[in-house]
Amino acid sequence: MKAKKFNQLTQEELNRIIDIHYNHWVKHNPKMIKENTIYKFTKLYTGEQLPFGIVLLDDLDNIVGFCVFKIENLKKYPEIYPWISDVMILENYRGKGYGKKLLQYGEKYLKELGYNTIYVWTDQAPDFYKKVGFIYKQEVEKNEGGYGQLFYKNI
Numbered sequence: 001m002k003a004k005k006f007n008q009l010t011q012e013e014l015n016r017i018i019d020i021h022y023n024h025w026v027k028h029n030p031k032m033i034k035e036n037t038i039y040k041f042t043k044l045y046t047g048e049q050l051p052f053g054i055v056l057l058d059d060l061d062n063i064v065g066f067c068v069f070k071i072e073n074l075k076k077y078p079e080i081y082p083w084i085s086d087v088m089i090l091e092n093y094r095g096k097g098y099g100k101k102l103l104q105y106g107e108k109y110l111k112e113l114g115y116n117t118i119y120v121w122t123d124q125a126p127d128f129y130k131k132v133g134f135i136y137k138q139e140v141e142k143n144e145g146g147y148g149q150l151f152y153k154n155i
Contacts, residue, residue: 001064001098003105006053007046014042017055017066021086029144045070049113050082056102058093065089065102069110074121075143080150082110084120100132107155118155123148 006014018034018041026032045053051070058064065088073083084106089099110118120129121140126149130136134151142148 001056001058001101003054003056003102005046005048005109006041006055006066007048009055013055013063014046016063017041017053020063020090021066021088024088040068052109053086054102054106054109056089056098056105063090064093064098067102067106069106069118073119074140076141077150080119082115082118084118087120087125099128103132107153111155116154117152119150119152121148121150126151 006017009017018038021041022032022034022037026034041053044051045068051068053066053068055066056064067087068085070083070085071081072078073085074080084103087099087102089102107118119137120134121142122129123142123146126136129151132153134153137150137152139147140150
């Protein structure tokens with residue numbers, strides 16, 4: 001297994017990640033616009049500093065999963081950062097510890113940038129984040145309405 005930042009990927013690899021992300025999440029948010037996803041993943045998440053994205057690859061360079069790290073996530077909580085967001089492990093790799101491994105790579109990069117704590121909110125995978133060492137902090141209001149659970153982890 002290895003991890004690469006999005007800025008180390010070919011355009012074809014990045015386009016595949018964009019398609020995977022968009023096709024999965026548009027089912028949950030029909031108002032999602034693909035052009036916004038393309039912009040975020042190619043312009044915002046390709047930096048060395050925050051925000052940036054990483055992808056986990058297997059030994060044959062197949063995409064296992066990916067996530068992004070950023071300063072802004074929930075508009076009502078600008079004081080909370082950095083965030084991990086858009087975490088996805090492809091279906092045939094789930095349940096094998098790759099989510100934990102992906103987060104460990106990201107935590108390493110954040111630590112190198114001088115951060116000691118990472119935050120995530122979720123309304124779909126609280127048990128996963130607890131399992132990989134995140135601690136529940138509070139309920140938070142999501143940007144699109146509704147509520148999720150905020151977790152943090154010291155790294």
